[in-house]
Amino acid sequence: MPAVTYEHIKTCKQTGARLGIVHTPHGSFETPAFMPVGTMATVKTMSPEDLKQMGAGIILSNTYHLWLRPGHEIIREAGGLHKFMNWDRPILTDSGGFQVFSLSDMRKIEEEGVHFRHHLNGSKLFLSPEKAMDIQNALGSDIMMAFDECPPFPATYEYMKASVERTSRWAERCLNAHQRPNDQGLFGIIQGGEFEELRKQSAKDLTSLDFPGYAIGGLSVGEPKDIMNRVLEFTTPLLPADKPRYLMGVGSPDSLIDGAIRGVDMFDCVLPTRIARNGTLMTSNGRVVIKNAKYERDFGPIDENCDCHTCKNYSRAYVRHLIKCNETFGLRLASYHNLYFLLNLMEQVRDAIRNDRLGDFREEFFEQYGFNKP
């Protein structure tokens, strides 16, 4: 029995969105799902109890960061990442490729792997498909990602073609290095940028290797949203309908809805906690920049349509005060609300799929949030 399986519940009659359940060794979660990001084995300022209370079904952590600090062997000795961070629900770990390219310079890509400098102390490091698999095996994540190259945007067709072919060879090496296929699911990552031919090539290469799930990589790297949506439109149909589809690095409300409509099941993004820390809050009526003076005497909730712990117990004026004073509690209140907002949005998306009306929901949400404003 593979470690990770997908159960399709239904497809929305109004759009291409699908309702499903992903089953893993640490439990199941409904899809479409948003995964809070816990890079350093913590979703910043949130406790596991907070995450459960807000309905997080799965969280993401990062091979690159945990390899560097505290070191994957320490986590292996702790009994794995679930035990180390006291999270007993599913964990997905990214493979490190993207983090190397987004964090460190002085990098050199070879067939064997990537040579680069530690982004904090500059020491020379090397990451390969086999090393990325060894680290993820030590972490014991339920879903591991294949080691890939996420090419920059834009990239030439020639560069992208060579990169896709190497990423496909790396994916096979990851499968061959997989030590615990019954305990950990390994997802392949489709690359190819905005080139339909290369996305087809990547999908053909990786679906022939029969992974339990597939990610769509190489997006949310600065391309306009209409390009992302177009790439999704011709890429998701290339992926097996009985496997989860994970769009990497996507987390704004409009992109989550538009990705679900195009058949995506899983998303992750640091956006909600990152913008929360500087006081930008997502609400049903659009973004609220809480440091703005107009909230100084606003004793109402962040979002009157939100029933999260922050909105039920604290005012905009109070959160504004804490954020301006850089009080840690303010970071917690803002992060809690933003994560809750996205998790609740995904619950509304799943509801709309159940009722075959995700297209209508999109219109209503975009109108109220202000996405339709010119």
Ligand SMILES: CNc1nc2cc3c(=O)[nH]c(N)nc3c(CCN)c2[nH]1
């Ligand atoms: C924020 N935008 C973004 N695009 C990504 C693409 C990849 C991607 O193409 N490959 C991998 N392995 N990770 C990606 C990530 C990290 C996801 N947590 C991305 N993040």
Ligand SMILES: [Zn+2]
């Ligand atoms: Zn709230």
